[in-house]
Amino acid sequence: MKIKDIAKLAGVSPATVSRVMNKNGYVKAEKREAVEKVIREVGYRPNEIAKSLKNKRSNIIGVIVPKISTETASRVLEGITQIAKERNYQLLISNTNLQIEEEINALEFLSNKLVDGIIISATEVTDQHLAVARQLTVPLVVIGQRMAGFTSILYSNNHAVHDLVDHLVQAGHKKIGFIGVDPKDKEVGQVRKQAYMDALNHHQLPYKEELVAIGDFSIESGYQQMASILKKQRPTAVLAVTDHLAIGAIQCIKDNGLSVPADISVTGLGDVKLAKYLSPPLTTVHYYFKTSGQLAASELFNQIDQLNMENKEIYVDYELRIRASVKKIERNS
């Protein structure tokens, strides 16, 4: 279906169809309605029509990721690529190595290049992010964080952590430690920690500072933070906010001559590919990272096609994966 076919069916000129499609220039109401009716009836295929309109699309979307060598980033990218490929789009990827300035630079760089839209998987959302984002002339979708005025794909951090704490409490645990990350990362650092505190409160368990340690996203940090907790007090269970932190914590517990889960139960979040092949297999939350990439890309294309310009907050599903790293303990231990 080409522009001139739509024009013929609607009884208008191709230029009129083009003006209606591009929302650019004056068109009489009755002509506009005729064109829109034909488009509805023949099936709206914006990409093909777009092509025939020669409206100078680059068929490239820009993607900004915090650290490309993580499994999370690569799963998100796979989801984005899948949708992009259906649309014959390629990705222009910027890897920001967890540096805020790099994220800002990448946003600015991409806005100068001919990309049709941008997806950012941000670690933080600063005023600078917002300032640059608001000057963009192409649509922007955010993954993993909220950004006012833009569509965000979010993980159910609050519910997921509540589910993990519920699971631990049901297994009889009362001394539940916590390994988190810097609160500058609002979703992982703040929301997950707040959820841990709220869940303890919900179960009428006290929050104990000495059972809590804050690290970064590395396995090594999980090891160090677990060591710092063990120096102060021994919990019966530990909730780490990522699988890598949990893996480091398990290694630390083993190196201290203790056993998981016999002495200390451990849970993670994220469900990395190897989580079920660890010893013990890791109880964690499976996030559909690939799905989040797909959703972000779909939303972005909706905005590129001007099908839906409304900004939304979309939560990606998750699933508790109960494995052998949590042990049921006696009520009064």
Add this chain to the structure above:
Amino acid sequence: MKIKDIAKLAGVSPATVSRVMNKNGYVKAEKREAVEKVIREVGYRPNEIAKSLKNKRSNIIGVIVPKISTETASRVLEGITQIAKERNYQLLISNTNLQIEEEINALEFLSNKLVDGIIISATEVTDQHLAVARQLTVPLVVIGQRMAGFTSILYSNNHAVHDLVDHLVQAGHKKIGFIGVDPKDKEVGQVRKQAYMDALNHHQLPYKEELVAIGDFSIESGYQQMASILKKQRPTAVLAVTDHLAIGAIQCIKDNGLSVPADISVTGLGDVKLAKYLSPPLTTVHYYFKTSGQLAASELFNQIDQLNMENKEIYVDYELRIRASVKKIERNS
């Protein structure tokens, strides 16, 4: 240092410097030598000079990867990004999902876009690859496979497998099984299997068809291929050509009520991030994937800058990582 500064020092016109830099147009031998001498003396900084030449670079390199959601791909990409960032370049990434046609398409797509050069991490090199590659007007560097007429960054597959077999034989193993992949992947499928056969031969051990199974790159395939070997004969050790295959094989051995390494020793290749956190920690070969990305990018930039147009084969270092998944056994067992 700008073009006009070089021109002043060399006593020639800026246009002459430009012609020498771009290898474009006639320049008298003595003038060329004067320019080259100045460039050598002041330190050649091609990127800045290139900018001042306004030679219409896009500052984008195209990268084609077989499967973006693997750890190997993401480590290679991190290496490329690191070098690219130093040069203020961005990556345009195509994910081919292990499909040959997609690789060819991506090559063609990128050659039509304004990229300054292309890096391909190929699973196979077909005549089609070569045909498209030879028509490119920008430099191309290949990672992981040989491609005649182009610079290749290669892994020492042959030596690495020999080292693994040596290690197993020194530990007393004589019945060494093998889990490989499709020979269409020349480097991983063919070279690694041939090295296994040669190494057995070197140690005067017989090659036994029933101890060999061929899968794909997934953990699940490692599990299935191990199961098929166990149905025929029980080896004392198994060499899997990737860590994921090894992880699947270990799971299968455990599910058959056997123990690693007490009953069967297992080795992998690649050294994924979690290899040392497995139980038992996996004996494997560490490949410097990030380094291979850095090397590929450096070679590509040399070619983009026309510093070195010679095609090379560069081998990336590797290291045997001896961990607890291999057991020393009695001489005559």
